[in-house]
Amino acid sequence: MVVKVASGKATSSNEVVVWKNSYSVGIPLIDSQHKELISLTNKLYRSCMKSKEYSKEVFLGVIRGAVDYVGYHFSTEEKIMERVRYPAYGVHKKEHADFVREVLKAVDQLSRDNDYNPLNFVHYLKDWILTHIAVSDTAMGKHLIVLKQQGTLQNMTLKVKQVDHVGEGGCSVQKRFVIG
Numbered sequence: 737m738v739v740k741v742a743s744g745k746a747t748s749s750n751e752v753v754v755w756k757n758s759y760s761v762g763i764p765l766i767d768s769q770h771k772e773l774i775s776l777t778n779k780l781y782r783s784c785m786k787s788k789e790y791s792k793e794v795f796l797g798v799i800r801g802a803v804d805y806v807g808y809h810f811s812t813e814e815k816i817m818e819r820v821r822y823p824a825y826g827v828h829k830k831e832h833a834d835f836v837r838e839v840l841k842a843v844d845q846l847s848r849d850n851d852y853n854p855l856n857f858v859h860y861l862k863d864w865i866l867t868h869i870a871v872s873d874t875a876m877g878k879h880l881i882v883l884k885q886q887g888t889l890q891n892m893t894l895k896v897k898q899v900d901h902v903g904e905g906g907c908s909v910q911k912r913f914v915i916g
């Protein structure tokens with residue numbers, strides 16, 4: 737079965753968005769997290785395709801995991817930008833904060849309003865992620881690539897806390913990364 741999505745692109749019924757190499761920002765650490773965001777968007781999409789009652793319960797569970805991952809991903813990017821004194825750090829960070837606010841608003845609406853269409857949320861998520869990657873993250877990536885070529889990122893590491901509220905009782909893990 738083939739489904740037409742808002743962008744006009746046809747994809748399989750299991751995926752609303754497919755990773756393309758052109759989405760790469762040139763920094764493997766960030767690309768791997770973006771791939772995970774795309775995978776979570778597809779997971780949400782699949783949960784919408786099930787029966788309404790089932791999907792809401794599953795959907796909210798997947799969203800909680802997605803919100804945790806988004807928080808972890810944004811703090812990874814923000815720590816990198818802070819560390820390298822990226823000039824557009826403030827604007828980029830505000831984009832993240834505005835997005836998180838919108839997502840939490842949608843989750844709240846979804847949990848209270850039975851007429852809320854979860855598919856609209858999935859499309860909002862997909863469009864925001866792709867636009868943010870194409871514009872803001874690509875600009876950040878270009879800045880990081882220059883620093884990498886200058887050797888500035890060599891051996892530069894950062895610690896990021898990953899929180900998982902979906903796991904039993906919730907858990908938090910400190911991860912250490914090499915930026916470049």
Ligand SMILES: [Fe+2]
Binds near residue numbers: 813828868872873
């Ligand atoms: Fe970003």
